[in-house]
Amino acid sequence: MGKVFYYTTAAGENPFNNFLDSLSERQQRKILRILTNIGTYGLTSAIPHIKKLTGTPLWEIRVLGQDNIRVFYAALVKDSILVLHGFSKKSQKTPSKEVEIAANRLKDWLDT
Numbered sequence: 001m002g003k004v005f006y007y008t009t010a011a012g013e014n015p016f017n018n019f020l021d022s023l024s025e026r027q028q029r030k031i032l033r034i035l036t037n038i039g040t041y042g043l044t045s046a047i048p049h050i051k052k053l054t055g056t057p058l059w060e061i062r063v064l065g066q067d068n069i070r071v072f073y074a075a076l077v078k079d080s081i082l083v084l085h086g087f088s089k090k091s092q093k094t095p096s097k098e099v100e101i102a103a104n105r106l107k108d109w110l111d112t
Contacts (some may be wrong), residue, residue, distance in 0.1 A: 002042040002079030004035050007105045010112070015105075016071075019086040023069070030063050031071060035083070042079035053094075058084070058102055060094075070094065072102035082109060 008014050020028055037045040049061050053072070059081075063069040071086040085102040087095075 001040065002038045002081070004039045005076070005080065005082045007082060007084045007109055009108075016083050016086055023088075027063070027067050027069060030067065031061070031069065031086070034061055034063070035071075038079075038081060043075070043081070053099065056099065056103060057106065058099065070098070072099070074106050082106070084109075 006014050006016050020031065023031070034046055034049055043050065046061065049063070051060050051062060052058075053060055057074055058072050059075060061071040061073065063071075068089045069086065070089050071083060073081040073083045076082055084105045085098065087098050
């Protein structure tokens with residue numbers, strides 16, 4: 001069994017929820033299904049959808065197909081993750097700006 005935590009700002013805002021709200025209901029269901037499976041069965045249940053970002057402590061959940069959505073997270077302890085950032089990927093290469101946002105949120109979370 002795993003646990004899924006969500007990054008919140010010092011003001012108590014959850015930027016990932018804002019991202020989810022901007023998506024269609026079908027896209028939301030895809031992401032939430034993967035996160036629910038991680039919470040219920042652990043990270044191994046999401047193996048076809050997860051990938052390590054080289055050179056960073058970050059991982060990404062990949063929602064493929066016409067949606068092409070990415071969710072960045074950090075692995076905390078065994079089968080627990082901290083969801084940091086989500087975005088719709090529009091090009092082949094992951095924009096460094098998106099990686100920086102997730103890395104800054106992780107640093108902020110670790111510093112508090």
